[in-house]
Amino acid sequence: MASETTSTVTTPASRAAIRSGTLRRYGAQAGMVAVLLVALLFPIVNGNAGDIDAVANALAFAALALGLNIVVGFAGLLDLGYAAFFAIGAYTYGILSSWQLQPAWSSFWQPFAWLDLVQKVTQGDTSVVHFTLSFWIALPLSAAVAAFFGVLFGAPTLRLRGDYLAIVTLGFGEIVPIVVRNWASLTNGAAGLNGVAPPNLFGYNFGVEITPYYYVAVAIVGLLIFVSSRLRDSRIGRAWMALRDDSIAASTAGVDLTRYKLLAFALGASFAGMTGTFYIAKLQTATPDMFMFPVSVMILVMIVLGGLGSVWGVVVGAIFLQLLQSWFLPAMSGWLHSVGNLVGSPWLQQIQLAQSIELIFGIILVVMMLYRRDGLIPATRKQKALSFEQQNAQVGESHGFRMSGIVREEGSAVPALEIKGVTVRFGGLVALKSVDLTVPPGGVLAVIGPNGSGKSTLFNVVTGLTTAESGSIRLFGEEIIGLPPHKIARKGIARTFQNLRLFTNLTVMDNVLIGQHSRLHTGPLGAVLRFPRVRAEEAKARERVIEIIANFGNRLLPRADQNVAALSYANRRRVEISRALATNPRILLLDEPTAGMNPAETLELAQQIKDLHKLGLTIIVIEHKLDVVVRLADTVVVLDHGEKIAEGKPDEVRRNEEVLRAYLGRNAQAGSAGIAA
Numbered sequence: 274m275a276s277e278t279t280s281t282v283t284t285p286a287s288r289a290a291i292r293s294g295t296l297r298r299y300g301a302q303a304g305m306v307a308v309l310l311v312a313l314l315f316p317i318v319n320g321n322a323g324d325i326d327a328v329a330n331a332l333a334f335a336a337l338a339l340g341l342n343i344v345v346g347f348a349g350l351l352d353l354g355y356a357a358f359f360a361i362g363a364y365t366y367g368i369l370s371s372w373q374l375q376p377a378w379s380s381f382w383q384p385f386a387w388l389d390l391v392q393k394v395t396q397g398d399t400s401v402v403h404f405t406l407s408f409w410i411a412l413p414l415s416a417a418v419a420a421f422f423g424v425l426f427g428a429p430t431l432r433l434r435g436d437y438l439a440i441v442t443l444g445f446g447e448i449v450p451i452v453v454r455n456w457a458s459l460t461n462g463a464a465g466l467n468g469v470a471p472p473n474l475f476g477y478n479f480g481v482e483i484t485p486y487y488y489v490a491v492a493i494v495g496l497l498i499f500v501s502s503r504l505r506d507s508r509i510g511r512a513w514m515a516l517r518d519d520s521i522a523a524s525t526a527g528v529d530l531t532r533y534k535l536l537a538f539a540l541g542a543s544f545a546g547m548t549g550t551f552y553i554a555k556l557q558t559a560t561p562d563m564f565m566f567p568v569s570v571m572i573l574v575m576i577v578l579g580g581l582g583s584v585w586g587v588v589v590g591a592i593f594l595q596l597l598q599s600w601f602l603p604a605m606s607g608w609l610h611s612v613g614n615l616v617g618s619p620w621l622q623q624i625q626l627a628q629s630i631e632l633i634f635g636i637i638l639v640v641m642m643l644y645r646r647d648g649l650i651p652a653t654r655k656q657k658a659l660s661f662e663q664q665n666a667q668v669g670e671s672h673g674f675r676m677s678g679i680v681r682e683e684g685s686a687v688p689a690l691e692i693k694g695v696t697v698r699f700g701g702l703v704a705l706k707s708v709d710l711t712v713p714p715g716g717v718l719a720v721i722g723p724n725g726s727g728k729s730t731l732f733n734v735v736t737g738l739t740t741a742e743s744g745s746i747r748l749f750g751e752e753i754i755g756l757p758p759h760k761i762a763r764k765g766i767a768r769t770f771q772n773l774r775l776f777t778n779l780t781v782m783d784n785v786l787i788g789q790h791s792r793l794h795t796g797p798l799g800a801v802l803r804f805p806r807v808r809a810e811e812a813k814a815r816e817r818v819i820e821i822i823a824n825f826g827n828r829l830l831p832r833a834d835q836n837v838a839a840l841s842y843a844n845r846r847r848v849e850i851s852r853a854l855a856t857n858p859r860i861l862l863l864d865e866p867t868a869g870m871n872p873a874e875t876l877e878l879a880q881q882i883k884d885l886h887k888l889g890l891t892i893i894v895i896e897h898k899l900d901v902v903v904r905l906a907d908t909v910v911v912l913d914h915g916e917k918i919a920e921g922k923p924d925e926v927r928r929n930e931e932v933l934r935a936y937l938g939r940n941a942q943a944g945s946a947g948i949a950a
C-alpha cells in the first residue's frame with residue numbers, strides 16, 4: 274500500500290523526464306556531428322590561407338574562453354588577469370624550443386638529449402645546449418606549469434570575493450607581462466622570443482603551412498569542450514556552481530571552498546597554458562604585448578557575450594568576436610569606403626572599424642546587459658511550466674517520513690551535542706554569553722527567544738561559520754570547535770538557514786545533490802573520464818535525492834528539474850531541508866523552518882520533523898510558533914541577550930516567570946509605550 278503511493282507519485286514524472294532527456298541527448302549528438310563536419314571540411318572547402326588562419330586564431334580564443342569560463346562562469350571567481358596564464362604557457366614552450374637559452378653543455382644534459390628534449394650544439398671548441406622540446410609534450414607540460422601558477426596566484430585570493438578578487442587578479446595580469454618584459458635573459462624582453470620551433474608530427478614539419486595548425490586548434494577546442502562539459506555535469510561542477518551561488522551554504526553542505534576555488538584556478542589556467550603553447554607555435558614568436566590587459570578583457574567579453582557558464586555559448590562568443598574583428602569589420606569598412614566614395618565623404622572613405630574594436634566591445638556589452646543578460650546561449654535552459662495535472666496533483670496522505678541510512682543513536686552514552694561555555698562577540702556586542710547546552714542522542718531540542726537573542730548565532734558557531742571566543746563544542750564526544758564548516762558537515766551536522774540559502778541557478782535535483790557532496794568521491798579525472806564507478810556513484814546519489822524529496826510528495830518531485838528560483842517559498846524551505854538531509858546528518862539544525870508557511874503547511878512540516886525524530890535523528894530547532902515547539906520538543910532552551918535564561922520541558926518553560934518577562938514583558942512595555950504615544 275505504502276509503496277503504491279510512491280510509485281504513483283514518481284513514475285509519470287520520472288518517465289517523462291527520461292523521455293525528454295533521451296530526445297535531448299539525440300538532438301545534441303546530431304548537432305555535434307554537424308558542427309564537427311563543418312569544422313573538418315572548412316579548410317578544404319574554403320581554401321584561403323588567410324581565412325583559415327583567422328578561424329584558427331578564433332579557435333585559440335575559444336579555448337581561452339573555455340578556460341576562463343571555468344573560473345568565472347562555473348566557480349564565479351571574477352578574474353581580470355587571465356591572460357597571464359596564456360603568457361606562461363606560451364613562454365614555457367617558447368623558451369624550451371628556441372635558441373633563447375644556451376647554457377654550456379655538460380654531462381648533466383646527456384639524459385635530456387637521449388629523450389630528445391635538448392641537443393648538443395658545437396661551435397668551434399665550445400658546446401652549448403639547444404632546447405628542442407616537442408610541441409606535443411609541451412601541450413600537457415605548459416598546461417601543468419600554468420596550473421601550478423594558477424594555484425600560486427589563486428592561493429592569496431582565497432579569502433577575497435567580487436571586487437577585491439578582481440583587483441588582485443588584475444594585479445597578477447599586469448605583473449606577468451612586466452616580468453616577461455624585464456627578464457630579458459630568459460625571455461628576450463620586449464623584442465620577444467624568436468625562432469620558436471613549429472610542431473613536428475611523425476617527421477612532418479608544420480612550418481608556415483596553416484591547415485595543420487587549424488586541425489590542431491579544432492582538436493584542442495574539441496578536447497576542452499569535452500572536458501568542460503564533463504566537469505560541469507559532475508560532482509566537481511556542481512560544487513563550483515554551489516560556491517558561486519552561495520559559498521556559505523556550499524561550505525555547510527560539505528564543499529571545501531579552498532580546494533574547489535584552487536581547482537577552478539588551476540584547471541582554468543591549464544586551458545590557457547595549453548592554448549599559449551599552440552598560439553606561439555603557430556606564430557613562431559612571442560612578445561609581452563600579446564598578453565596584456567586588453568586580452569584578458571577581450572576573453573571576458575567573449576564569455577559574457579556567449580553566456581557565462583555555458584560551454585557552447587562561450588565557444589560561439591569567442592569565435593564570433595574574433596571573426597568580427599578579422600572578417601566582418603574589415604569587410605564592412607570596405608563597404609563604407611565605397612559608400613564614402615559615392616557620397617564624397619572623406620570621413621567614410623577612411624574609416625577603419627577594426628581599430629575601434631574596444632568601442633564595439635563596449636557597445637556589445639551594454640546591449641547584452643540590457644537585452645540578453647544570460648548571453649547568446651544561456652547556461653540554464655528555459656523551463657517548461659508544469660502541466661495542469663502536475664500542478665494540481667493532490668499531495669498524498671502523509672505516510673511518515675521514509676529515509677534509509679539514519680542511524681539510531683539513542684543508546685549512545687555520550688551526548689549528541691555538548692556545548693560548554695561558548696561565548697561569541699561581535700565587536701562590543703556579546704551575541705552568546707557562556708552558553709551551555711546538551712542534546713541527548715535522538716532528542717529534539719527547541720531553542721526559543723526574542724529576536725536578536727543569539728539563536729542563529731548559536732547555529733553559526735556550531736556549524737563553523739562564526740568563530741567562538743571561548744568554549745567547547747563536542748559532537749558525540751569529539752571536539753569540533755574551530756573546524757571549517759565543510760569538515761563539520763562531513764562529521765554529521767547539517768543545517769538550514771533562517772533566510773533561505775539555496776543555489777538559485779541550480780535545479781532542485783542539483784541543490785539536493787550538493788548535500789551528497791561530501792559522501793561522494795569523484796575527482797576531476799573521474800568526472801572527465803566517467804568511469805563505471807563514477808556513473809554508478811552518480812546514479813546512486815540521484816536515487817538518494819529522489820528518495821528524500823519523495824517525502825514531500827508532489828510538492829517537489831515533479832519539479833526536480835526546475836530551477837529553485839521558480840519555487841514557492843515553502844517549497845524552497847523543503848528543498849533546503851532535503852539538502853540538509855542529503856548530507857546524511859547525525860544532527861539536524863533547523864533555523865525557523867516554518868517561517869513563511871501557512872498553518873496547514875506548518876502542521877504538515879511539524880509532522881514531518883516529528884517523523885524524522887522517530888527515525889532516530891537528533892534535531893535542534895529554532896522556532897517561534899509555540900504550538901510547534903510544544904508538539905515537537907522534549908526540551909526547550911530559552912535565550913535572551915545571548916544568555917540561557919531557562920531550560921526544561923515545554924510546559925515548564927511556558928510557565929517560567931523569566932521567560933514570560935523576556936517574551937511578553939518587553940512587548941507589554943512596547944505596547945504601553947505605544948498607547949502613551
Ligand SMILES: Nc1ncnc2c1ncn2[C@@H]1O[C@H](COP(=O)(O)OP(=O)(O)O)[C@@H](O)[C@H]1O
Pocket residue numbers: 699702704722723724725726727728729730731
Ligand atoms: N555577523 C554579525 N556581525 C555582527 N553582529 C551580528 C552578526 N550576526 C549576528 N549579530 C548580532 O548578534 C545578535 C544575535 O543575532 P542572531 O543570532 O541572529 O539572533 P536571533 O537568531 O536570535 O534572532 C544580534 O544583535 C545581531 O545583530
Ligand SMILES: [Mg+2]
Pocket residue numbers: 728729730771
Ligand atoms: Mg535568527
